[in-house]
Amino acid sequence: MNTQTQMRGLGGARLTALCAILMTGAGASLRAQQANGGAKDGAVTGVVVDAGSGSPLGSAVIAIEAAGDVAVVQPAGSGVFLSRVLSVMTGPDGAYRFGGLAPGSYRLHVRHLGYREAVLDVELSRSTFQVSVGLVVNPIRLERIDVEVAGQAFGRTLPAVEEARVGRMAAEGLRQERFLESDARVLTQSDVTEAVTLGESDLLRALQRLPGVSARDDYSAGLWTRGASWGQTRAYYDGLPLFNPVHALGLLSSLNPDAVGLASFHPGVRSAAIGEGAAGVLSVTSRGAERPGIHGLSELSVTSARATVDVASRDGMRGLVLGVRRSYVDAATRLAQLAGGDSATYVPYAFLDLTARGDVRLGARTGIEASALWAQDNVSGGVRNLLRPTRGHWGNQLARTTLEHGLGKVRTRTSLGVTRFDGLINPPAPVQTSGLDGVPVTQGSGTVVPEHGSTRNGLTVLTAGTEVAQAAGPRRPSWAAGAQLVGYRQSYGGQFPRPYPVAVILDTLFLNETLLIPGVWGEHRWVAASHFALETGARVEFPNHARNAPVLAAAPRVTSRYTLLDGRATVSAGYARSWQYTQALAPAGPSVGPDLYVTDVWLLAGDTIPAIRADVATLGSEVSLGLGWVVSGTAYLRHSTGVAVPEPSPGVLSDRRPIFVAATNRARGLELGLRRVVGRITASLSYTQSRSTLTTGTFEFPSPADRRHIVDATAMYRATPGLRFGAALTAATGAPFSRFFLGAQCDSLGRCSGDSLALRIEEPNASRARAYASLDLLVDWEGTLGQARVGAFLQVRNVLNRTNAVTYTGSFEPCSPAPPALIEARPGVCDRFARGVPLLPLAGVRIAF
Numbered sequence: 001m002n003t004q005t006q007m008r009g010l011g012g013a014r015l016t017a018l019c020a021i022l023m024t025g026a027g028a029s030l031r032a033q034q035a036n037g038g039a040k041d042g043a044v045t046g047v048v049v050d051a052g053s054g055s056p057l058g059s060a061v062i063a064i065e066a067a068g069d070v071a072v073v074q075p076a077g078s079g080v081f082l083s084r085v086l087s088v089m090t091g092p093d094g095a096y097r098f099g100g101l102a103p104g105s106y107r108l109h110v111r112h113l114g115y116r117e118a119v120l121d122v123e124l125s126r127s128t129f130q131v132s133v134g135l136v137v138n139p140i141r142l143e144r145i146d147v148e149v150a151g152q153a154f155g156r157t158l159p160a161v162e163e164a165r166v167g168r169m170a171a172e173g174l175r176q177e178r179f180l181e182s183d184a185r186v187l188t189q190s191d192v193t194e195a196v197t198l199g200e201s202d203l204l205r206a207l208q209r210l211p212g213v214s215a216r217d218d219y220s221a222g223l224w225t226r227g228a229s230w231g232q233t234r235a236y237y238d239g240l241p242l243f244n245p246v247h248a249l250g251l252l253s254s255l256n257p258d259a260v261g262l263a264s265f266h267p268g269v270r271s272a273a274i275g276e277g278a279a280g281v282l283s284v285t286s287r288g289a290e291r292p293g294i295h296g297l298s299e300l301s302v303t304s305a306r307a308t309v310d311v312a313s314r315d316g317m318r319g320l321v322l323g324v325r326r327s328y329v330d331a332a333t334r335l336a337q338l339a340g341g342d343s344a345t346y347v348p349y350a351f352l353d354l355t356a357r358g359d360v361r362l363g364a365r366t367g368i369e370a371s372a373l374w375a376q377d378n379v380s381g382g383v384r385n386l387l388r389p390t391r392g393h394w395g396n397q398l399a400r401t402t403l404e405h406g407l408g409k410v411r412t413r414t415s416l417g418v419t420r421f422d423g424l425i426n427p428p429a430p431v432q433t434s435g436l437d438g439v440p441v442t443q444g445s446g447t448v449v450p451e452h453g454s455t456r457n458g459l460t461v462l463t464a465g466t467e468v469a470q471a472a473g474p475r476r477p478s479w480a481a482g483a484q485l486v487g488y489r490q491s492y493g494g495q496f497p498r499p500y501p502v503a504v505i506l507d508t509l510f511l512n513e514t515l516l517i518p519g520v521w522g523e524h525r526w527v528a529a530s531h532f533a534l535e536t537g538a539r540v541e542f543p544n545h546a547r548n549a550p551v552l553a554a555a556p557r558v559t560s561r562y563t564l565l566d567g568r569a570t571v572s573a574g575y576a577r578s579w580q581y582t583q584a585l586a587p588a589g590p591s592v593g594p595d596l597y598v599t600d601v602w603l604l605a606g607d608t609i610p611a612i613r614a615d616v617a618t619l620g621s622e623v624s625l626g627l628g629w630v631v632s633g634t635a636y637l638r639h640s641t642g643v644a645v646p647e648p649s650p651g652v653l654s655d656r657r658p659i660f661v662a663a664t665n666r667a668r669g670l671e672l673g674l675r676r677v678v679g680r681i682t683a684s685l686s687y688t689q690s691r692s693t694l695t696t697g698t699f700e701f702p703s704p705a706d707r708r709h710i711v712d713a714t715a716m717y718r719a720t721p722g723l724r725f726g727a728a729l730t731a732a733t734g735a736p737f738s739r740f741f742l743g744a745q746c747d748s749l750g751r752c753s754g755d756s757l758a759l760r761i762e763e764p765n766a767s768r769a770r771a772y773a774s775l776d777l778l779v780d781w782e783g784t785l786g787q788a789r790v791g792a793f794l795q796v797r798n799v800l801n802r803t804n805a806v807t808y809t810g811s812f813e814p815c816s817p818a819p820p821a822l823i824e825a826r827p828g829v830c831d832r833f834a835r836g837v838p839l840l841p842l843a844g845v846r847i848a849f
Contacts, residue, residue: 042101043128047094048110051134056094060112060135063087064098066105066169100566102626110135153186154260157290157297157310157848159789160722160782163189168677172630175264180525180535180561182572182620183634183671184270185210187263194682194716196728196776196795199842200301203263204246204253207282209712211634211671211686212267214705214732217807218774218797218836220250224705225267226638227667227692228279231584231600232612235282236274238371238400243421243459244584244600245396247351247377248303248327254375254396258297258308259323259355261287268618268636269559269574272521272537273467273482278580278614278640286357286371289319301844303327304351316361323355348381351395365406373398394423394457414466421602423457425494455494459582459602462487481522488515488581490604497586497601499646500653500740500758501810509659513604515581517543523557534560541579548610548642548662553579569623580612581605585644585660603644603660610642610662628678633671640665648699648764653740663696665703683715694764701764702736709733716778722791726778734769737808738762739831758810767825769833772806774798788849795842804836 048060064086090096103125110118115135122131153171167188175186187206195206204221207213214224222230222244235242237255245254262285266274270281289312298307306325312318330350337345353375361367376395400417465484492511523537539555546553557576564571584600605611620634644660669690676683688710692703709732716726740761777799782791798804803820808831815822815830822830 042103042124043097043099044101044106044108044122044124044131045095045097045128046130046132048090048096048112049094049132049134050115051136054134056090056092057112057115057135058090058092058094060090060094060096060110060115061087062090062096062111063109064101065107065109100568108133153262154189154257154287157287157295158189160193160724160780160791168682169628172677174262176570179264179266180533180559180572181266181269181574181618182561182570182622182632183212183266183268183618183636185265187265189257190682190716192257193724193778193780193793194684194714194726194728196714196726196778196797198252198797198837199303199795200252200299200844201257202253203255203257203260203284204282207265209684209686209714209728209730210265210267211673211712212636212669212688212690212710213280214707214710216705216735217772217834218804219807221246221253222250223280223282224707225280226636226669227690227703227706228638228640228665229584229703229705231602232277232279232580232614232640232643233282234277234280234580235284237284237373237398237419238286238402238417239273239415239465240398240400240417240419240463241276241461241582242373242396242398242419243582243602245375247353247375248349249377252303252351254351254353255284256306256308256323256325256353256355258299258306259286259321259357259373261285268616268634269557269576272523272539272555272557273480275484275486275519275539275541275578276580276582277578278583278612278643279638286355287321288357288359288369289321292316295849297846297848299844299846302842303329308355318361319359321355321357324353326350326352346381347383349377349379351375351377353395365411367404368401369404370401371398372400390425392423392425392455394421394425396421409470410468412466412468416464418460418462420458420460422459423455425455425457456492457494457601458489458491459604460489462489478526479522479524481520483520484518486517486519488513488517488604490514490582490602492601494601496659497646499586500761501742509601511604513606513609515544515546515604515606517541517581531563532560533563534558539578543579543581543605543611545607546581546605546611547607548613549579549581549605553611553613555579565623569621571621573617573619575615575617577613577615580614583612583644586646609660610644612640612642614638614640627676628682629674629676632673632675635670636668638665638667640667643694645694645696648694648696648701648738650760650762650764652760653758661696663694665692665694667692667703680718681715683713685711685713687711699764701766704736704765706736706765707732707734722782724778724780726780728776728778729774731771731773733771734806736765736768738764739767739808739811739825739829741813742810742832743812767808767831769806769808770804770823772804772836773800773802774804774836775800775802785847788847790848791846793844793846797837797840797842799839801839805833806836807834808832809834 044064048057049055050057086098088096101124106122106124108120108122108131110133112135115137118133118135120131122129153174158167168190171186171188175184192201192203192206195209197205202221204223207223208215212226215222223233225233235245246252247254264283267280274281289310292312292314295310296308304325304327308323311320327350329347333345333347355373357371359367359369374397376393378393380391382389398419400415402413402415404413463486465482467480467482469480470478490511490513493508496509519539519541521539523535525533525535527533536558541553543549543553555577559574561570561572583603585603587600603609616636616638618634618636622630622632624630641664643663643665645663647657647661669688671688673686692706694701694703711731713729716724718724738761740758742757743759777796778793780793782789805820811829811831814828817824817830820835822832825831
């Protein structure tokens with residue numbers, strides 16, 4: 001045991017004698033515990049006294065901080081059972097106690113108004129360690145100790161070793177304090193790194209490692225949340241929705257991780273302040289400048305290059321963060337072409353995103369925040385056998401400003417923002433068609449590839465709102481309420497959305513709708529009996545003539561959490577209803593390969609298009625096992641109505657079908673997880689068993705996003721402070737699909753298309769793809785170079801080179817199977833699948849200053 005006190009001005013023989021008595025008592029107590037075989041759980045107890053008189057000091061604040069890779073177990077009723085910092089206040093007798101501590105190094109901070117602070121280091125074994133402290137009078141008024149978790153938990157600006165050691169514990173403490181429900185998650189940069197994403201830090205791909213979350217295939221960053229399509233998981237950036245926030249036709253997230261301050265994911269119940277998101281919500285808060293001066297971050301990966309600069313004043317009153325990211329495949333392939341490559345070497349595609357965040361403090365309690373995001377994909381041309389000739393752009397734009405003001409124990413936030421998803425797609429030349437059905441025809445010996453028509457796609461959301469909250473804590477107000485006005489404007493002009501590869505239809509679909517939705521919300525949290533917390537809330541919206549939604553659309557929600565086992569375990573339950581007024585139906589426009597499209601058709605609720613009403617109920621539990629290990633389990637039920645799906649009837653696809661039919665989605669499942677969030681070795685293991693079905697008319701069939709069993713595992717070993725080795729495993733049952741047959745279509749003159757058009761479809765989602773499995777490895781290093789931090793990483797995706805045939809692209813009859821491209825489904829019928837990512841090494845470098 002090693003204890004040290006840092007007390008300035010300790011004079012007088014009486015003080016020396018008192019400290020000697022206290023330390024002798026601590027040693028005697030520890031020896032007594034050791035003689036009894038040691039306690040099952042470690043504890044630190046003691047008394048705080050006035051060093052001059054020896055009188056006990058009540059209301060002294062004592063904080064214990066884990067000095068190494070150790071988690072602090074919080075007491076029952078605190079609402080948090082895992083953190084790195086814990087504080088208590090002494091009673092009238094000056095006594096305090098911290099229980100349930102794991103062996104390791106700790107630091108005590110002891111403060112009392114009018115006294116000098118004392119700091120002690122403690123080495124704790126499995127015993128009760130008594131540490132009593134005498135404080136010296138100090139006439140200078142001390143500031144209160146701040147033990148709150150940092151509001152920016154993503155940890156992007158920290159060194160890798162500090163972010164892994166401290167950032168995850170801060171995020172875990174924030175999650176447990178802010179959210180009562182057990183299935184909410186707060187992500188850090190370490191979580192993203194450990195997830196072994198595709199060649200660069202990708203927030204969406206890291207979420208795919210969470211329980212209940214999956215993806216269509218290796219080429220999709222979009223989320224399937226508990227058996228629901230990607231369009232039912234809404235991503236919010238500073239409180240504003242983003243629609244299809246991906247780059248490279250869904251391959252990568254368009255959220256720059258260097259601009260993220262906090263990222264939380266909610267597949268169940270969430271705050272009443274959040275609106276849309278029938279299946280789940282990703283809430284991202286932009287990062288403000290954190291340190292005075294000028295600092296920067298940059299990363300170069302195989303897919304893109306990005307850089308971020310922070311500028312902050314020394315007094316902390318002003319700050320600015322600017323970020324830029326751009327892919328360089330167009331520049332690299334152009335250089336290859338100029339160096340003598342084939343004319344088809346050049347890939348005329350690039351994406352670019354810009355982020356900005358500014359903060360200005362107007363006083364001690366007033367400030368202004370402003371943020372912006374601009375993300376766009378551009379294409380101009382085609383690539384042989386890959387990209388059909390296309391010219392256009394698509395992406396998201398966002399701008400928001402917020403005024404925050406504190407008045408007594410109340411704080412207010414007033415925000416105004418606008419977000420837009422837009423796309424403009426044009427073919428380079430008129431589409432050559434024949435007949436009323438517009439089937440592409442053969443010319444000479446060649447076959448015309450099915451083309452696409454012009455498409456304009458826009459969805460704009462204007463949001464104005466105000467929030468009032470009791471300032472009981474920066475992250476946990478006891479109540480909050482607000483009002484919000486949301487205006488939607490949709491404009492679409494282009495070909496009909498088609499879930500199957502069909503010929504271009506000469507008819508054009510036009511949508512031009514607006515929707516104005518005022519709403520109010522409120523929530524309140526009660527804490528009773530030091531063990532029980534209850535949070536109730538409601539959101540009431542007034543949609544105008546939205547199908548499947550009443551005039552007054554109420555969205556109640558309630559969450560409760562009970563703490564037991566001396567604070568080591570929690571049991572939570574929740575229910576919530578939500579309304580979603582925009583949903584993605586099916587792709588429209590050009591495609592890359594068999595199933596990658598540049599845009600989806602977004603439908604805005606109105607007289608004929610339904611809003612989604614989603615009800616979700618969860619029951620979960622978490623248990624701290626010590627040393628940073630947490631085991632959890634969540635059972636859920638979800639019932640959604642008004643889900644727009646393609647018409648599922650089997651038959652000939654050349655017949656004109658409705659754009660969509662309304663369906664009911666029922667989902668249920670069980671999610672089990674085991675995580676270690678701190679230590680030299682961190683890891684996660686999860687298993688999900690689920691079922692998600694759609695019902696429309698006389699048909700009941702599995703949802704396209706229904707994966708019955710999913711296993712995810714990640715692990716990270718920190719060999720040295722700067723060297724980490726990681727691995728990630730995903731195994732899942734196949735997703736369902738509706739078998740459709742490809743062939744040639746001919747007009748009355750006998751002119752025919754190729755064999756790549758869908759002719760007829762079988763029963764909806766009656767077949768399933770084969771199971772999926774992939775093991776990915778990572779080596780990550782970080783060191784210093786002068787005043788800068790430099791790093792490099794190497795990933796190996798699908799290290800076992802498993803042939804994952806997961807994306808169904810059509811069937812042929814008759815056929816001869818030729819695995820893995822063609823798999824015989826039944827005699828004479830072959831299914832075609834696109835192969836997933838093969839064994840693929842990916843590397844990158846980064847620097848921070």
